[in-house]
Amino acid sequence: KSVDEDNVDHEISDELDPFAKHLLYELNDSLLRSVSSTPMDVNNFNEDWPYAGTITIQIPKCIEQMQEKKESTIIEVKSFAPAGCIPKRIHLSKDTLDTLCIKSQIISNLAKSNSSLTNKEKSIPLTPLQAELFSIINNYQDLYYPQRNFDNGEEIRYAYCLHTINHILKTRNKVVHHNVRLSKKEDVPEEFRDQGLVRPKVLIVVPFKNAAFKIIQFLINILITEDKGNVINKNRFLEDFTGNELIMPKKNPKPEDYELTFAGNSSDDFKIGITVTKKSLKLYADFYSSDIIIASPLGLRYTIGAEGEADRDYDFLASIELLIFDQAEIFLMQNWDHVIHIMKHMHLQPKKAHGTDFSRVRTWSLNGWAKYYRQTLIFSSFALPEINAVFNKHCANYAGKVKVIQKITYGSIRQVYVQLPHVFQKIGANSVEQRDALMKQTLIYVSSYFDYVKIRNYFKKEDISFVQICEYSKSGKIARARDMFFHGDAHFLLYTERHHFFNRIKIKGIRHLIFYQPPTFPNFYYEICNFMQETNMNKKIGSMSNMTVTVLYTKYDAQQLAGIVGTDRATKMLQSEKDVHLLVTDGD
Template identity: 35%
Template structure:
């Protein structure tokens, strides 16, 4: 939705003013239900709230006595036998209502949707409607007010959990946000700022290597979950949570224990097989966090409504804005999968605007996708658009799609979509500042498929994280008397939990963690032990009688800043020069280049240098038009071009099956270890097939595989050669060439 703009919730504070008719009452802003409401003054606001509660309670009792008869009640018609209504009225005895009560009627169960799981369209009513007009003909503020009244009446009762103090003290939600002492929190913040982490490392029986960073005051909890009881779920999530936790493996249960203890997690072990379970686990935690936060607000609202004006409680239970969870995913279809998981776990009675959501975000795969690799289908299957953002709002029985950002509980978006929202003010209206206030009160960030986000534009991810938990530039109707102290002190980032799932870890992901993750609860990084992608080529059906040797050439590089220049110089003098001298006999050379910067540098050098005129070449990158890609592949196959430059992002986005490859030169090893096997599988394949077997290209009796690397490539090199061998390639002083057969 390129034209989408978030609607700001609430209105700014209004100061008292005077006119010809005398002073106007100063407006106050307080929470009611799950949103901010505006009243004229404290007295009239308390009266209106008590009468609304009495009215709804009276209607509820009358509806249970005769469901077939719709009742319209006012403050004078409330049954005398309703003790709850009498109690509320007695608390406000002697006060005069400043406005007439609004009449409502309760919609019968028979009038509701028979199929509670189907989507609710814009023509379907809320549970409560005005007696004078249809709910959707009312102003938006009135509809949300009616809904807030429903939450205030029934929400915290239906979801009530144990009030046992001993149980609450064991709840990680309470331990993370409520029970931590102020001095302990300050000491932990000081240690985080000075990077005085206590570091421990361990390896599980399955080969998962973990590195834990924690403070003295908040040691990392690394014990796994044994049952759903250990996760302290809300009552309404217990059934769905039990199914999810019981389906986890032992390693995943250890991750679940970290998740529910509000520890930052950088998990580099995501894959096609466990992605759904990790997604369900993170959604379960997000819903549990949202429902507990909402339950706390509703309970405190009830406490405040039962007190007289003279009494005062310092209840700190909110942030500056409503959104609490941010989910960052690469494609619209990935967003659909997260929403489906949220719906499966929360089991709402109604889903408003679901049909519109599915039509906008979800697509079906065509038949041509069946030939693509499994990881490619998971990432790009369905709707793979990369520019989107959407807000989800939760009420007691409903999920609302496309809610305004400042009125949402969960925001799901791509880095590009979130960037467009943040920088919307710096477009046509240069005077309007960037608006990132909807990120000011985020308490949980979930980043899924982080390696795919890196193939888009990692700078967008980094910028979004830099805007988290900043002090807002506008009040957005905030009731500052309810805002937690650490929000007001600008220390919300120290209690924000971040969960990152990636197929593998990169220097950029590690830099994101060290720069933007400040959680005082600690941080844990999980990395699997790699056997080495180069071992998997033995199972490939290559058209050679013997195995293909894989040669790794180490390039001296004193520092990462000069690494690109050292790599280019080594390639031009050691690899490219012999090819140019024998250009007449060269054919079928595929040059795989990891970064676009190196791709552009090599393409320009081959095009302009007088030393390379004898070597014909083509190029395919992620930006190459389709017609030029077809032309380059055709010339490469026919031999008109001896060399083909091929970028890693082009292979990531399209997975071209290039034919006619005889030699593979890796300008650098790929980030994704799957690409190593897929590129080598192209070796020697010709255009035609006979009897179901791919024939070798003429003259291709032996393949050649050569890869360049520096010591700064240690993370991706480990995935290619294996964890046990990478140390030798980086540190061996016996030579710079390593052959594996």
């Protein structure tokens, strides 16, 4: 054996390894028909897991198919990709790391690198939640988990970082092993096809540099043992991805979730390529030499560009095998169009060869089937229709998909401590209703910037007394708008959700509150309502006994409505023949 051959791990057999079972084989005709139909032809299953909760599983239908080729007296049997299966839950007390098919070179690093663990002596160094998530992730199925929060965020991040490194090391091992064997052959046999059209295999999309910083720290800690590895360009990385922190005010402090969201470097324009070798990570690698790309939606949008731009580039998305969106709800506050733009440019035919050895490219990749092999993982703090749409329309993994169902018992309205009537008004999904709100000091909270522009233009046309605060407003105009609203010099204040997300200012003087649509973030509902407490009022105007909250909603706002009033009540409100529902918070 050569030295190179000795350096290749052979400990995981292809028959047992989920990685090999998912990527090595072509789809049979039955499975291809199921995944390529719209909607996908699937079998549905439901399970209740102790930590992940209720999960729905969709497995594309497949009729087993074996193909035989007769050549003289030799029968060659072609194997096809196995049909997806219900994920088997990892039992921390029964299973071992060997059964999870984790690469041996990183096993010794896991307990030390997993900061979420309380007990470092476990046979499987994962928390119960990580074990359940990894049960799905390691089964190479798509996952939508809408229950991420500040308590479990690091657990989730570690789980997908472990999967990322494990996936890249297995890919590298396969390629190196084949290189050694091919050095003794003239032709490239079919079984040595082990690559995509381009090199990048993992794309992780996160909103801020601080999130990327934490991911790369996990990747380093999982891959590299102290004093036994190398991180190239580490100092440049530390300089780029730390610092630039927001200064949080001590007087009138921001809410805790704001401080946690914007901790560290909150720049939203970045991208970084990473090359993985057996004992090193090279940061700032050229995209076409990278195994992993970590980027923000904005950073990717600048690279992908728009039609007609000469220097646009999206070939690097052609062979992504693992796509991860973390903190996906924040993308809606940045620009959701960037996410859609990314999805529309996945797996397109590359415009350049990028040094590809086509004799080593997998047949299913040449066939244009890469989207059926890509695994997509989406993590968000709550379920939203825009994220659901991406998961349903742009994720077609032949192994199936798993969605965690978020059932909300009470909703954020329980945290309103001001005595208020809350009127929920259902409106037709296709109608635009201009409400007759001739009341002073009415704040209109608008989730969509496009709705904000429509209302603003209508108010200007009708010469209605109003001021406005949006994400593009300058500080001087914001101060003037707040002052005029508090003193009753303007009847209405138009206020966008995106401005609130990025600034979290306190608005005083609200006597009437209209949500043009239920807020995307359920905690914003009670936060804005609680601005209406007596200490924030201009006592020279109006009365505390005449205050109202009105929420306009349609059938498409089911998930946001559930975040406010709870899943069961939202379902009843949407199914009711009544269009108006009154809830009252008692102020206790």
